[in-house]
Amino acid sequence: MTEYSSQGDPARSLALLWRTGERTGRKGKPEIGVDRIVRAAIEVADAEGLGALSMRKVAEQLGVGTMSLYTYVPGKAELIDVMLDTAYGELPMPEEVPGGWRGRLELIARENLALYRRHPWMLQVSSLTRPPLGPNLIAKYDYELRAVDGIGLDDLEMDSVVTLLNGYVSGAARGAVEAAQAPGDTGVTDEQWWYAHAPYLAKVFDPRRYPVAARVGAAAGEAYNAAYDPDQAFEFGLQRVLDGIEAFVAARTAR
Amino acid sequence: MTEYSSQGDPARSLALLWRTGERTGRKGKPEIGVDRIVRAAIEVADAEGLGALSMRKVAEQLGVGTMSLYTYVPGKAELIDVMLDTAYGELPMPEEVPGGWRGRLELIARENLALYRRHPWMLQVSSLTRPPLGPNLIAKYDYELRAVDGIGLDDLEMDSVVTLLNGYVSGAARGAVEAAQAPGDTGVTDEQWWYAHAPYLAKVFDPRRYPVAARVGAAAGEAYNAAYDPDQAFEFGLQRVLDGIEAFVAARTAR
DNA sequence: CGGTGCACGGTACGCCGTACGGAACCCTGG
DNA sequence: CCAGGGTTCCGTACGGCGTACCGTGCACCG
Numbered sequence: 001m002t003e004y005s006s007q008g009d010p011a012r013s014l015a016l017l018w019r020t021g022e023r024t025g026r027k028g029k030p031e032i033g034v035d036r037i038v039r040a041a042i043e044v045a046d047a048e049g050l051g052a053l054s055m056r057k058v059a060e061q062l063g064v065g066t067m068s069l070y071t072y073v074p075g076k077a078e079l080i081d082v083m084l085d086t087a088y089g090e091l092p093m094p095e096e097v098p099g100g101w102r103g104r105l106e107l108i109a110r111e112n113l114a115l116y117r118r119h120p121w122m123l124q125v126s127s128l129t130r131p132p133l134g135p136n137l138i139a140k141y142d143y144e145l146r147a148v149d150g151i152g153l154d155d156l157e158m159d160s161v162v163t164l165l166n167g168y169v170s171g172a173a174r175g176a177v178e179a180a181q182a183p184g185d186t187g188v189t190d191e192q193w194w195y196a197h198a199p200y201l202a203k204v205f206d207p208r209r210y211p212v213a214a215r216v217g218a219a220a221g222e223a224y225n226a227a228y229d230p231d232q233a234f235e236f237g238l239q240r241v242l243d244g245i246e247a248f249v250a251a252r253t254a255r
Numbered sequence: 256m257t258e259y260s261s262q263g264d265p266a267r268s269l270a271l272l273w274r275t276g277e278r279t280g281r282k283g284k285p286e287i288g289v290d291r292i293v294r295a296a297i298e299v300a301d302a303e304g305l306g307a308l309s310m311r312k313v314a315e316q317l318g319v320g321t322m323s324l325y326t327y328v329p330g331k332a333e334l335i336d337v338m339l340d341t342a343y344g345e346l347p348m349p350e351e352v353p354g355g356w357r358g359r360l361e362l363i364a365r366e367n368l369a370l371y372r373r374h375p376w377m378l379q380v381s382s383l384t385r386p387p388l389g390p391n392l393i394a395k396y397d398y399e400l401r402a403v404d405g406i407g408l409d410d411l412e413m414d415s416v417v418t419l420l421n422g423y424v425s426g427a428a429r430g431a432v433e434a435a436q437a438p439g440d441t442g443v444t445d446e447q448w449w450y451a452h453a454p455y456l457a458k459v460f461d462p463r464r465y466p467v468a469a470r471v472g473a474a475a476g477e478a479y480n481a482a483y484d485p486d487q488a489f490e491f492g493l494q495r496v497l498d499g500i501e502a503f504v505a506a507r508t509a510r
Numbered sequence: 511c512g513g514t515g516c517a518c519g520g521t522a523c524g525c526c527g528t529a530c531g532g533a534a535c536c537c538t539g540g
Numbered sequence: 541c542c543a544g545g546g547t548t549c550c551g552t553a554c555g556g557c558g559t560a561c562c563g564t565g566c567a568c569c570g
Contacts, residue, residue: 014455031517054557065519067559076558128430128483129437130448133456142468149467155474163483164492171426175383182384193265193385200269201388212404213397219410228383228418237419244499286548309526320550322528331527517566526557535548540541 012074016082017134032064034072038082042119045083049181050121080125085134087119093143101249102242104147105161109169109238116173120181123174128163152253161245168241176230190226267329272340272389287319289327293337297374300338304436305376335380340389342374348398356504357497359402360416364424364493371428375436378429383418407508416500423496431485445481 014020016034040061045053055076059066073079091111097104116123131137144162153161183189188196207214221227269275271289295316300308310331314321328334346366352359371377386392399417408416438444443451462469476482 014452014459018459020459055559056557059519067520068518070519070559071517127433129434129445129481129485131482133452133460138460138465138468141472142465145467145471155471156478159471159475160488160491163488164495167426167430167488167492168423171422175422178382179384190384196265197269197388200266204269204273204275205388205393210393210397212400213393216400216410216414217396220414223411226384227386230384233415233418233422236415237422240419240499240503241496242499243502244495244497247498247502248495310528311526314550322530322551323549325528326548512570514569515567518564520563521561523560524558527555529554530552532551533549535546537546538544540543 013078013081013132016073016078017085017132032062032068032072034082036062037069037072037079038086041079042083042087045121046119050124053121081132082134084122084125085132085136087115087122088134088140089136090118091115091136091140091143093139101148101151102246105165105242105245106238108144108147109165112166112169113173113176113234116170117176117180120177123170123177126170128167151249153249157248157252161248164245165241168237172230172234172237175228175233179226179228179230194221194226268333268336269388271328271333271337272387287317287323287327289337291317292324292327292334293341296334297338297342300376301374305379308376336387337389339377339380340387340391342370342377343389343395344391345373346370346391346395346398348394352402356403356406357501360420360497360500361493363399363402364420367421367424368428368431368489371425372431372435375432378425378432381425383422406504408504412503412507416503419500420496423492427485427489427492430483430488434481434483434485449476449481 019034037058041053041058044057044061048057055069056066058079059069069079073082094107097107099106141162144166145158148158148161182193205214217227223229224232274289292313296308296313299312299316303312310324311321313334314324324334328337349362352362354361396417399421400413403413403416437448441448460469472482478484479487
């Protein structure tokens with residue numbers, strides 16, 4: 001825990017993010033390198049989760065001693081910052097997208113969801129208030145703003161819309177990731193989980209006290225074969241959010 | 256890390272949640288008790304964060320030995336489950352709320368935000384797919400469904416709307432909590448943080464390459480005195496989400 | 511060819527969750 | 541009144557973590 005980011009010296013962090021560390025290049029050949037460390041760390045985090053990401057494991061993956069990592073990276077927190085910016089670099093950012101601003105935002109939402117699915121640890125790490133200001137994060141911010149540029153919103157409104165969409169997607173992604181990894185983590189499918197809990201719950205839960213929960217819960221369970229269907233939730237929510245934004249855009253352009 | 260929930264034996268977990276553990280009451284006086292442990296754990300997590308929540312610290316808070324806790328609670332994961340359900344019990348659930356379904360949903364959103372602000376650790380713990388099925392969580396689910404009962408939605412649609420709203424609120428709350436605790440955690444105000452990063456960023460960031468990000472980022476920074484204003488973001492997003500739901504309800508009731 | 515600065519990593523410290531087994535206590539059955 | 545046994549309580553120990561500190565040896569420059 002205490003797994004956030006950006007506590008280190010800003011100069012060191014930004015130098016790392018933008019790779020402006022003056023590689024001396026004079027002496028010993030740099031066997032390891034920041035990039036290889038970051039790649040290995042992302043592999044570990046993808047495969048085993050952020051909780052299993054340790055400096056020892058990254059070093060082992062690279063076949064070097066644990067402490068050697070500290071030659072290239074000030075600490076785990078800064079390493080995670082660089083991992084995050086690196087992963088954001090995977091986002092495709094096509095220039096021509098059909099469907100106007102709504103089509104562009106929809107694509108952004110889907111690509112972000114796919115990214116978070118590939119790298120679930122990003123959701124436990126990303127910060128809204130003090131993001132690691134790396135090149136890829138800035139490129140992403142610029143790209144997303146351009147999706148709503150020139151449609152009648154002022155600068156602050158553009159920022160608000162992009163922030164809302166990103167917030168929505170990361171929430172939905174959290175649900176999707178959790179649903180995807182629950183069986184693998186625990187070795188128990190949703191169905192098994194439900195059947196294990198049902199008998200005790202039946203003893204203890206009185207449907208007459210909570211009739212609506214009982215009715216809707218049963219309907220949802222039957223429809224999704226689980227308490228929650230992440231794909232359905234994502235699609236439903238995305239359309240509602242875009243509808244809400246559309247109403248806002250309409251009101252703004254109507255003066 | 257690995258700080259999720261609900262890995263234990265369902266029988267033991269549910270017994271804990273619903274307090275159906277057959278207290279023998281015959282032998283040694285139970286000096287400690289689940290409730291006192293949960294209260295102490297919540298105090299620690301509120302004050303120092305989930306990362307600082309340890310069994311040793313909870314025991315110390317109670318003035319007992321660490322291992323004594325394991326008499327009442329199977330492990331840390333189950334303890335966190337009970338903490339979560341207990342905290343949800345703090346939500347007020349008034350029956351008469353003005354403003355129809357929209358007024359009711361708006362109140363739910365605000366009360367949930369306030370709850371997460373009081374107990375930020377909840378955001379790192381709550382699960383959509385396999386929630387700890389305690390009495391307070393079920394009561395919350397029932398209450399929220401009743402806010403949208405009888406307005407023309409079917410059961411699945413009611414569930415989707417409630418899920419969307421809860422997802423939105425927890426995302427916004429994450430931003431708010433992070434913004435609130437960033438200064439305390441790091442001893443650096445937003446302004447100081449910005450002034451520390453600005454000179455290096457100026458060296459490395461080319462505004463001509465990302466003109467929109469530069470323009471909007473500057474406007475937002477000036478308006479909020481930070482990269483992000485959680486209150487503004489919450490209000491803006493909440494109205495958009497409710498507008499989107501309103502459009503959906505209108506479409507459904509128009510057949 | 512000697513000197514120097516860097517890459518690399520071994521050891522150790524203080525945290526964590528919790529398995530294990532022992533000690534102390536109190537209620538009950540005789 | 542006492543013996544037995546179930547419970548509560550907890551000391552110790554193990555294997556993990558991040559990383560501070562410091563030693564070693566190599567590769568290059570002069």
